[in-house]
Amino acid sequence: MNEPPRLQTCPRHRLECRIAGAAWWKRGLTFAVLAFAGCTALPPQQQGAAPQSAPQTQCVGAIEQPYGLTPISDPALLDGTVQPPGKGGLCMGQAYQVTQPLTVYRVWDSSKPWGEFGKWWSFTPPAGPRDAYRVANEICPSWSALDRVTQCRLKVGSEIVIGTGQSATCDPKDNASYPPSAQIQVFVPNDNSNPGKQLIFDCVAQAAWP
Template sequence: MKGLFATLPIFLVIAGCASQPDDTLPATPVEEATPCLGTTDLPKHLIPYFDEVKDPELLASSLGETDQGKLCQGKVYQAKANTEVPIYRAWNSTNPSSQMGNWWAFYQPSGFISQYRKDYEICYQWSPLDKLVSCRLKAGSKIVVGNGQSASCSEYLTYDKSAVQQVYLDQADSQTLKCDVKSAVFSWQ
């Protein structure tokens, strides 16, 4: 073996790298974060039933980071006395404790489930959306009204921020009354 290597020429290459800024290339612009969409103001027909209040802790618990769901922006409101505003929540029948979760809407779901998921940033892993509970907010209940933050469901599915308003309740079971539950049924179009 020694003789074989002795007959081969040996080349030694020494290379070095220097990091020099290239002034001939334009700087890549930093992409700004996508702003929140929509408004945190109440729909006009609901304004008489709520007062805007300050509750930084409740607001903070409703807000989420980019691609993590929750709200992108929000305002805290408190239901006035003698008020029973209807709210709606689509939930997961295989997890009965999800019936009174945090995320609600002022309007009953209708139309295509895929559009509802997109509007409210609901990943398929989070819920099959096979049950609907409709309740009324108790007087004095505090809610956060805001617009959806983006949600990354998988490497193949991400929902963008949404202008559709959502309602966040910290403890829905103690802030609601007159609840009615319905089950989803197949309806093909």
């Protein structure tokens, strides 16, 4: 009963007692209060680290260091690919420079021939069925019929973005929506208005898919 007040503080401030050392009690108290006040802000800070992630969303999967690519810093390129929930695109992404002529694949809509050499590709050959491919890559029916596939190689020196998929909320007539996906997608900023600015070459003739 004659214990000093110091022992009565711990039950009321257990977080402070765990963080502070015996010789740094006051410093530990300050740190604990700040940590408690800011605990809800920590997850967004972690998500904002490289690779870049969309805010206020739960991405799935991970980006592993690919062969033939070197990571670079290109915030402008990332800003055009990492999207908020419901918008498709990437949930998290990392910019890279191509150091090897890697093979990429694109599934596109034959009714829109200008889209054959568009911006969204993959490193793995596409596999059906079509509906499963839509879910894995968050592609709404009104965006693409997904009935042709083209294979190309990336030009060395090109700058691209790879990452995992963001959720997509489709047009009401599609009667579909897709959650975030761990599927790795490849963003290639091709300029179809100028063939000299396309970042792909050595393309194989289009084929019906799936």
